Amino acid sequence: MAVTVKFFASFREAMGKKQESIEGVNNVASLLDELVRKFGEKLAEQFYYSGTRELRKTMNILVNGGGLNLPHDLDKPLKDGDVVAIFPPVSGG
């Protein structure tokens, strides 16, 4: 069992894939760390402001359909079978 991460829009373009299965993570922050470790700087640039570990405000994450209040909810626990969606909300009209 593992956590399934689904990527949308620019995150999918950076990843080059729709979803990934990640094992051994216990909260959202550790999931993001593991994704960056696995997929490298290109993804880190999508998650964090350049040269920092400050989460970009363009990040929106839902865990099992529940929206997270970031960065406060980075410590939200994850368990096997959880589905995490990462997308950048757009705002134009």
Next chain:
Amino acid sequence: MAVAGLGGLGSPASIYLAAAGIGHLTLIDAQRVEPSNLNRQVLHSESDVGQSKLKSATKKLTEIHSNIEVDGIYREITSKNVDRLIKGADVVVDGMDNYPTRYLLNRACVRNRVPFIHGAVEGLVGQLMTILPSRGPCLKCAVPKEPPKKPHFPVLGATPGVIGCLQAMETIKLITGVGKPLVGRMLIFNGTDMTFDEIKVNRDPSCPVCGKHGR
């Protein structure tokens, strides 16, 4: 039916609502037509530049369907007037270009139990979600924090064309009772790789808008 914003989303949405024979449309917009609008705001033409969007929209929509009744409201949407502006609407279509006003509309629609068809675009990406108060999550459940404001960003004109048409479709489905509305699901359209995806969204019991302490 109310269309809030007559830009890239509100243009195709209102055109298809008018063409479908919607009898009454309330249009809310306080902007004037600018040349940079014309790649996507298909209610307006070169000859409308400098005029209010309400004027060109009313002309265009009544040309499409002469029996349509259009109420134009030339007002910025604020926390003080939003309830009054959407009063009596069966559905409100989100044609806004910013989250603060979208959140105001979302809250007012939840409070007044009016369905709200959310749409937003940037570049070649668009998102869509139908909010049925008391029956599914609201915009704040899906996007709890306001994304940062970007003063200028590109929009390929066809992107709001896609999302605005889908907003009209959701509206027509709701009022006719046809099909399954996009409730509890956010649709993500990405024109870059031409994909449509869904993100599951649940109602947040602690949502400040639609949760038990909201409204």
